[in-house]
Amino acid sequence: MKNTFNLFKKKNSYGDSVNSPEDRVKAFISHWYEQWSKAQKKMGEDVDFDYWGNQISEVDETHFAAGRNSGSKNSFGSPADYDPKTEKITECEIDGENAQVFTELYREALKSSNYHVYELVRDAESGWKITEIFTLFHPPKSPVIDLDKHTEILAMSVEDAPFMDREEHIDLNENTLFQKDRNVKVPHLDEGVARLEQIGSLRISSGVVGILDFGYDIYDFEPLQRKVKPGEYPVETVTIHDRVAGIRVKFTDSEKPMKWHAANTPSGNGVYGVDAGNLAIFDVNNLMELNRIGKEKIFNEWCMSGKPELVSMTGKNDCVISTSGFGDGAYPAYWGVNEKDEIISLYIDFMILVKENENGLYESI
Numbered sequence: 001m002k003n004t005f006n007l008f009k010k011k012n013s014y015g016d017s018v019n020s021p022e023d024r025v026k027a028f029i030s031h032w033y034e035q036w037s038k039a040q041k042k043m044g045e046d047v048d049f050d051y052w053g054n055q056i057s058e059v060d061e062t063h064f065a066a067g068r069n070s071g072s073k074n075s076f077g078s079p080a081d082y083d084p085k086t087e088k089i090t091e092c093e094i095d096g097e098n099a100q101v102f103t104e105l106y107r108e109a110l111k112s113s114n115y116h117v118y119e120l121v122r123d124a125e126s127g128w129k130i131t132e133i134f135t136l137f138h139p140p141k142s143p144v145i146d147l148d149k150h151t152e153i154l155a156m157s158v159e160d161a162p163f164m165d166r167e168e169h170i171d172l173n174e175n176t177l178f179q180k181d182r183n184v185k186v187p188h189l190d191e192g193v194a195r196l197e198q199i200g201s202l203r204i205s206s207g208v209v210g211i212l213d214f215g216y217d218i219y220d221f222e223p224l225q226r227k228v229k230p231g232e233y234p235v236e237t238v239t240i241h242d243r244v245a246g247i248r249v250k251f252t253d254s255e256k257p258m259k260w261h262a263a264n265t266p267s268g269n270g271v272y273g274v275d276a277g278n279l280a281i282f283d284v285n286n287l288m289e290l291n292r293i294g295k296e297k298i299f300n301e302w303c304m305s306g307k308p309e310l311v312s313m314t315g316k317n318d319c320v321i322s323t324s325g326f327g328d329g330a331y332p333a334y335w336g337v338n339e340k341d342e343i344i345s346l347y348i349d350f351m352i353l354v355k356e357n358e359n360g361l362y363e364s365i
Contacts, residue, residue, distance in 0.1 A: 014062055021099035021120045022092050024128040028063040032082045035059055047076050065121055065129040097122045115140050117293050140293035144218055150288050156266050157208040161225040163261035172349050174336050175256055176364035177238055177246045187355050194240040200310045201232040202249055203317050206285035211333055214321050215276025215299045222265035223284040235320050237308045244308055247322045248347030257336025257344040271332050274324045279348055282319035289314040325350025
């Protein structure tokens with residue numbers, strides 16, 4: 001009986017003496033690493049996810065709030081994701097019943113660090129529990145774009161920037177895509193209803209607009225070369241078969257666009273790569289005021305719905321994020337203009353309501 005009691009006590013010791021958010025995080029890291037070490041020793045190179053899942057479930061039940069977990073069950077690798085020998089707490093912020101704990105995990109083999117941000121909530125009965133863990137490759141409070149580049153980036157966008165022609169093999173038509181609800185036969189899919197929906201208004205306070213994959217790290221960022229007038233502009237989407245076929249920002253309701261130019265950056269061609277299943281349109285100045293953990297949290301929260309949605313970076317409704325058609329790839333964005341080349345709209349075509357004609361030209365349907 002004594003041996004059984006001691007075993008039970010040891011098994012649950014990581015939940016004892018947790019009096020602060022830092023204590024909980026330290027206990028989690030040690031517990032997670034102990035289970036990982038056992039699993040690595042037992043499994044070797046042949047990962048048994050059933051065994052690993054059982055090991056990590058004990059960790060999740062001990063340290064996480066009800067319904068939350070570490071997300072470790074389906075991944076196992078080396079080096080360890082959490083390690084008490086090299087992961088150090090750098091900061092703790094407490095706001096009432098909520099807290100954030102910041103850590104740095106140094107990886108000697110790579111001569112670099114990972115960073116974790118733990119979000120916790122205080123439970124009246126069980127004390128501090130973890131609700132979320134964010135993993136970053138840069139200091140969490142560092143800006144998403146280096147401060148010394150802000151002025152240069154904003155200056156890249158000007159009101160009289162020259163328009164760039166579309167690629168020759170593309171003849172897409174925004175007015176065809178953005179129609180009222182209609183039945184459409186989609187190539188490689190069944191017939192469905194294409195639905196037009198307004199999802200709110202995007203605030204562009206600086207006039208400098210950007211497009212990027214919001215779930216991916218930002219490298220060598222450039223805004224759209226053409227600047228727009230600051231204001232609040234309605235955003236519309238077209239969806240079919242639960243996929244977004246297009247998203248647009250309307251700068252006027254008084255007229256429709258008559259022709260289209262590539263919505264390019266100074267060194268780009270108006271086609272935007274996707275690696276995390278989304279593209280965002282946003283106020284560039286507000287993005288540059290955002291830090292890395294802020295961006296990570298916004299994207300993580302948006303992922304919970306996975307629908308086209310206005311989000312707030314550093315101002316209200318200063319960004320709209322949308323799922324990207326069939327997923328990862330590259331998608332064209334266009335300025336819709338009138339006969340005087342005055343901007344009427346900005347839209348991204350996710351290449352769903354498109355067909356290729358006999359001459360190899362892509363057309364909207």
